[in-house]
Amino acid sequence: MSGDVMEVALRRGFINPSYEIYGGVSGFYDYAPLGAALKKNLEDIWRRYFVIEEGFFEISSPTISPEEVFVASGHVSNFVDPLVSCEKCGSAFRADHLISSAVDVKTDGLSFEELSRLIREHNLRCPDCGGELGEVYSYNLMFKTYIGPGKKKVGYLRPETAQGIFILFPRLYSFYRKKLPFGVAQIGKAYRNEISPRQGLIRLREFTQAEVEIFIDPRDKRHPNFERYAGERLRLLPQDREEEVELTAREAVEQGIVKHEFLCYYLVHTQRFLLELGIPYERLRFRQHLREEMAHYAADCWDAEVRTERFGWIEVVGIADRTDYDLKAHERHSKVELRAFRQFEKPEKRRRLVLEPKMAKLGPEFKRLAKKIATTLRELPESEVRRFAERGELELSIAEERVLITGEHAEVKEVEEVITGEKFVPHVVEPSFGIDRIFYCVLESAYYQREGRNVLRLSPELAPVKAAVFPLLTREELVKVAREVFEEVKRAGILAIFDASDSIGRRYARVDEIGVPFAVTIDFDTLEDETVTIRERDSAQQVRVPKSEVAGILRDLIEGRRRFAELG
């Protein structure tokens, strides 16, 4: 089995538990020097896939939101778990689940006091040990705070970055010149006050999400670029099956296993991204959420999962069809229209009956109510207008008052209108990445041992340090030249390190352990013929190249324009 990659990650400065000198706080990790660099490289690759290649843009919104945002999104109510603990054995249970499974009572919307009372009334006991149950208490996974002095303005740290995009919809829609589909990306911190964070980077209280919200027309969930991925293979675990099936993207959609092309396109796109990070195909699968684990907003959701040595299958990406849930919710709460416009192929001409209010009569008679009455009359459905035309009168309820409208207040007219299109609430497809988890998977996938030494097989793009420069021996003449080469490499924009201590073998071993892909060594031949060696990490092979070209060659190798094997 593998050695302990986490031990390497801690010891060599990739990550460390936060607040160590004060005893630590679980659920928080620092990205140490190499980890911060690796994480940044990982995020840049993500940007290449989900921003540049897809033609989307990235935004950055605040991590603290006023509570309205999460009232609307459903997080304030859906994120509160009523828990009850056994006084004797300490097991905790969802109070509402406990009650509804033991007694035929609907628990929806009951207060905690009412839940506590129900437990007492029915003399419910601990299902584990039969012990006495305590009072029901709430546990909300959002961190709460107050905005400004005093406690009037409640705020929450965002539990996901997505809402920051949804609430910007009108601005973003016009930024993208009112055309669907469009996507908006965001990489940022999110916060969940987990009851019991475990497993290092896998369950954090503060973590990094990379999300894209793609707004699409619900009538057309095909993807314009689906063809380029149609033949790609995916390992899928559908909700109604025990075993994984391997299908092409096209087959998955045609068989109705993945609901539509748009979702499936992003399964493939996500897979390509994860493969590029060095996560092997054999350790990857897409698992469809079970109905009961589906989030309150989702119509369909697939998790990309990676099989790790340490933790087994872990979810690293969620790809969900969030439908119009979020936009509708914010529209309802904010009273701001969050809709797109769909133009008809041909404008529709329609004749219809409308009511034209006679303001000259309405005004004096109804005074303050007149304006509201007029608006209501104009917006009256055609069936109501028809009924008014037949009966000659109509009763309305305006601002809690009943008013009688007759022929002298309004006139029925037939109008011809041209309808060029209609408004609708877009659906949202959301690939959502847990960057910290992916970070862990990348480390674990990259890690192996060679002759008892640790090696990180990170791609040059991911590697936090791109190159090392060594004098073969600590002779002044070699060190001097090596320093010159080192300066030149840095001038070429390459993040490199210099090391002249210990034996050359030990120095190679040290840089292998942190995943440096290339090492340049200056030896006595360099003094003769102005050449240096470049050593590749994974093969430990060396080639000689002219000293004057080494920086350029390193850049080509790192940026993928040349391959090491083709150098010699």
Place this chain on the structure above:
RNA sequence: GCGGGUGUAGUCUAGUGGUAGGACCCGAGCCCCCCAAGCUCGUGACCCGGGUUCGAAUCCCGGCACCCGCACCA
């Protein structure tokens, strides 16, 4: 949040009621013509806070962190 286990240098570990040794790592130097463990010297630790005691890293209590189970994980 509950139960069990663990907590000695960067890492792995030895140890006794009288205040700590080792290995690797790391630093300086030597040696060294290409893949860790050559030589010399050196830095560096008993998770935190109380209590018992003349004295505690060692015993007791509380906290924190980590590991394993339970619960939780839109």
